[in-house]
Amino acid sequence: MSLVATRPEPGDARPYAFPAIHRVSVAGGEVVAAHLPGQLLATASLLLDAGAAREAPGREGTAGVLAKCLEEGTTTRDSAQYALALEGLGAELSTSVDWDSFRVGVSVPVGLLSRAVTLMAEAARTPRLDPADVARVRDDEVTALRMDWAQPGPRADAALRLDLFGAGERVGRPLHGDPASVAAVTVEDVTDFHGSWLKRPGVLLVAGDLDKLDLKELGAAAFAGTSGTALTPEGPLPVPVAPARRVLLVDRPRSVQSTLRLGHRAPERAHPDYVPITLVATVLGGAFTSRLNHLIREVKGYTYGIRADFAMTRRFGRFGVSSSVQTAVTAPALVDTVGEINRMRRYGVTETELEVARTWRAGSLTVDMQTPGSIAAALATLVVHGLPDDYYATLRQRLLEATVDEVSAAAAQYLHPEGLTLVIEGDSALIRDDLTVSAIGEIVDAEV
Template identity: 25%
Template sequence: MINRQLAPEFRAIDNISLIRPEHQQLGNGANVFSFNSGDQELVRIEWIFGNLSFDPAKPLLNMAVNSMLTDGTTTLTAAQIADKIDFYGAFLQVDYGYENSQVTLYSLNKHLQHTLPVIADILQNSIFPEKELETFKRNQQQKLQVSLQKNDVVARRTFNRAVYGTTIFGYASEMADYQTLQHDDMLAHYKKMYQPSNCTIVVAGKVEPQTLTLLAETFEKNWTNTAVPAITNQPDINAAADLFYFTEKPEALQSAIRIGTPIINRSHADFQSLQVLNTVFGGYFGSRLMANIREDKGYTYGIGSGLASFKQVGSFFIATEVGADVCKLAVTEIEKEINILKTELVPEEELSLVRNYMLGSLLGSLENVFSHADKFKTIYFAGLDYDYYDRYTATVKNITSDKLIQLANTYFHFDQFYKVIVGKY
């Protein structure tokens, strides 16, 4: 019997073990990575495609094509696709990201023979019906209209455009852009992007030999590459020259603040150390930004900082919404906390807490085999290997306050940060 009057024994995390995938390549060029673990007769299968090169003249194609994959094929309507998936207790979703788009299926193993052909049909025979396309345009315009009333959304869009320029990372859709979507353009984009040579398939769950055999039979024989390869290289990123952006909203009760800068990405040797510095500064609920601007000053319900990492670039950002009357004061306090990081060593007690938090978060995030597959995707699409996580744990456990103050002085220059305010200032 557990004595619940005693706190659990504290144990340091020595190492973290990750499940590594089995790999095979189908004859058509699609790569399959499988993670076999667990007793439940369930698998998650992801078909991940690199987005085609961003075209400013037709900026919505990557997003729109992915979003409408399930809206009809040459043999099935959108309703029939949904009915087939629901009938077998499966779940299907499509997701768009800046660099990759994907189709995800959760299915019981015993029903894969029925659910996989639906996915094959979607990836080979989608037609983007005109009626559904018009509905998609109208719905997206309505959502955009609502979103643009939110200060934090406007701030994020402005910040991304400043940091990432006129690229897929900095693009922010406008109402008129949806009228550029044409059926023929979407179909041509679809045929280039959704082909096996541009596809990575990640399978996680109870992956038995017959699972992989069925997957190969369904997605190898009849799925062929087109004569036009998928070009997924993105244009160079040129950040804006202006550093300050203010969108005034005289009636605003709150002002949205977004501050940050382009920075190193995950492949840089300093990135993992910078993650520790970011956690100290604003990366968790006990961070300095939260302690100062939420707990001490009461300017906001929440504030945080983060690191974004893409193949070409990374960024560091601080985001919050504060009372409109204290916006300038909040920005001053943010700068103050930046300067403290650059001039004062992080106390060992605080650093120890952050170390435990970060290692505990990593360990806690590995709750099932799907989480292990997600960790693999993070490094695979960044061109890294599993040594990344070994270096991460070693860095978190051994980093010093001297290293953190050095990093702060190298990467954090508040006068060179982009600053976006939406509301009152």
């Protein structure tokens, strides 16, 4: 046994290659597949244009209730029979809803994927939707949301979203709804949503050893009994900059902390400046070594952590900062945070900090793309946002080659400290005077 006196230096990064992509049109839908030679597991995911953006006003959360109901059996099997059929393949049904899509997926040994896709399609296309089951699932969701909204955070998030996008836009209301909107969801709402959006073919995403899979067979199973054509996505929302900062107070009496949410509108995910925008966020607040975490946590000791990011969807984006601080330091924490954002906008980034961000982002991309499930998720990004098939094959290199000038220019163009909405969920009686003295922005009481 020997001791190593010095820490080993990292070696050169291994070459990275995204799997080859194959596309097949079948039965009115499209199969988009990634070839993973020798992979014993395979993943299939049905991608449908039935995200939260399709929900009716006042019924936010309908898609989420429907997603949970897919586990309650189909028109030909009850929940126990369906669960046993999945279990017999060693499969588990997964569902998810975001702004842009509704996804249903399975992962199994590659030789069983055809049977698993048939079961997945059965749940997605012909769910039982028994009224008693739908009501129970809805009530469970309401209970979970009430518990969540009793904690700090969701009300602040909702206030920020409403201020940035307005109640007239679906994106101005919470992604999964709130306790009131989900409680208002009826059985008819769920069945109508299913009939309107989940009967369309959609796109089947497949990640696995394609030498052992018949993509046309998989597509035929996934799209059987469907009708309708692909929907034409709406264009991106405008990205206006507010004329002045606003401070929204969400009162939480006797709170010992203030929950902070800062943000403004930003470009959509398919924007050509995605790479430099992502690196701006990484340097500013996307990693433990970021500027905001160093200043607000390490130097000032105001918080355990603070994060900045650009959240981007098909139609809109949002620059945001989130943290929680002790009530007594609410105002100085906000002043310092806005000041750091302003400094980055004015002076850009340094080569030293950008090198860390480039390496971390590129390395994370490589690590994240290791399983069929993660590859299928990447395929979903390509489809939803209309990105080219070689997007991921070149993304890592574009991250590593981004320059200080490019990222600094993105900071100057896409950070708007003067147009931020600052939401504080805390004891307004204790923090209002300090906020007024700080003159950080007009103070408004938010009703959420």
